Amino acid sequence: GNSVTQMEGPVTLSEEAFLTINCTYTATGYPSLFWYVQYPGEGLQLLLKATKADDKGSNKGFEATYRKETTSFHLEKGSVQVSDSAVYFCAPLADSSYKLIFGSGTRLLVRP
Amino acid sequence: DTGVSQDPRHKITKRGQNVTFRCDPISEHNRLYWYRQTLGQGPEFLTYFQNEAQLEKSRLLSDRFSAERPKGSFSTLEIQRTEQGDSAMYLCASSSSGTRTDTQYFGPGTRLTVL
Numbered sequence: 001g002n003s004v005t006q007m008e009g010p011v012t013l014s015e016e017a018f019l020t021i022n023c024t025y026t027a028t029g030y031p032s033l034f035w036y037v038q039y040p041g042e043g044l045q046l047l048l049k050a051t052k053a054d055d056k057g058s059n060k061g062f063e064a065t066y067r068k069e070t071t072s073f074h075l076e077k078g079s080v081q082v083s084d085s086a087v088y089f090c091a092p093l094a095d096s097s098y099k100l101i102f103g104s105g106t107r108l109l110v111r112p
Numbered sequence: 113d114t115g116v117s118q119d120p121r122h123k124i125t126k127r128g129q130n131v132t133f134r135c136d137p138i139s140e141h142n143r144l145y146w147y148r149q150t151l152g153q154g155p156e157f158l159t160y161f162q163n164e165a166q167l168e169k170s171r172l173l174s175d176r177f178s179a180e181r182p183k184g185s186f187s188t189l190e191i192q193r194t195e196q197g198d199s200a201m202y203l204c205a206s207s208s209s210g211t212r213t214d215t216q217y218f219g220p221g222t223r224l225t226v227l
Contacts (some may be wrong), residue, residue: 034215036117043217044155089154097168098207100142100216102154 002027002094006103009087013080013110016068021075021106023062023064023090031092033057033073034100035068047088080110114138116219118204124225125194130189133222137175137206144187146179147203148172155203161187162209194226 048057053068147155
């Protein structure tokens with residue numbers, strides 16, 4: 001079945017550091033891929049998405065590229081801010097379904 | 113566009129009681145989803161509707177759980193005879209019907225605590 005693996009957190013960085021959060025998935029097809037973010041005390045928000053191979057999703061300085069050959073969708077940001085502190089979830093769409101398969105989430109803590 | 117709303121935001125109940133949660137999707141969205149999120153974990157899919165039809169249910173959705181969307185607008189999720197293991201955040205999301213690339217927009221969730 002479908003699954004997703006995210007790097008374990010917490011990830012602690014200093015402000016302006018480079019961020020990478022790894023995400024790999026299993027699927028029989030080519031699912032749409034999503035990153036959601038959950039800020040403290042808030043609901044899930046879409047951060048970015050990619051719908052086909054080699055697509056790059058981007059938003060708020062975050063980027064992720066759909067890598068079909070490695071079944072990966074790693075999240076990157078060149079310079080993190082304290083306000084980026086949150087939990088980040090990678091989520092592909094399941095095969096032949098409309099449900100999202102979420103990873104366990106990666107908590108990011110950015111220190112001033 | 114007021115976003116997905118859920119009611120109540122918090123619910124505390126005693127084991128064995130029944131609870132019902134409501135979700136109001138974004139008005140033009142005809143797909144509606146329920147997920148459950150336990151502490152420190154990612155959301156897990158429970159069920160989804162397209163209009164009023166319930167098209168998929170997870171094995172997580174035991175016989176004590178029932179979801180409805182009678183007029184294809186709001187949805188309710190009922191849990192009968194609650195157990196302590198039902199304590200979680202229940203999330204609702206909605207999307208429009210176009211394609212499988214449609215983004216799911218999430219509500220703030222209902223946090224259930226079963227004592």
